[in-house]
Amino acid sequence: MPSEGEVSGKRVVMVAAVADNGVIGKEGGVPWHLPEDIAHVRRVTTGHTMVMGRRTFEQIGHPLPFRTNVVITRQPYWSFPATFAARDVNDALSLADRFDGDVVIFGGGEVFEAAFPFATHQILTEVHQSPEGDTFYPKWHREDWKETRREPHDGYDFVWWERA
Secondary structure: OOOOOOOOOOOEEEEEEEEOOOEEEEOOEOOOOOHHHHHHHHHHHOOOEEEEEHHHHHHHOOOOOOOEEEEEOOOOOOOOOOOEEEOOHHHHHHHHOOOOOOEEEOOOHHHHHHHHHHOOEEEEEEEOOOOOOOEEOOOOOHHHEEEEEEEEEOOEEEEEEEEO
């Protein structure tokens, strides 16, 4: 049985769109519009367990279909149909261990920061902009990771990383 905050044999994948300056959000939304990124996220997360904070979930407005949705919240009586509530990242990872597929960390900023030490992989949309924002992806050292795949696009790249 895994210890608290760990998953047995599963990949823990951080999935985010990150601007060149580390911004991932502004005022509860994202400061860019990339429909291709939404389709990309759907492709790489379908069949997996999504872990996200309550505000991220509420921004989306509904459970993501064809995925198990785990929502981290400090609100003790929070619930939503077709979702599972967790009190923190450790609780969410333990809960996610019971479901199929990888564990996908989907934001927001506090959840990414708390989950980063457990991450085995990252699938990032590197957005080649430096917009103003109020939510940031955790700072990380590229030398601790190995880039395994890159798909360049006009203004952004889809990039896959594995912890070295």
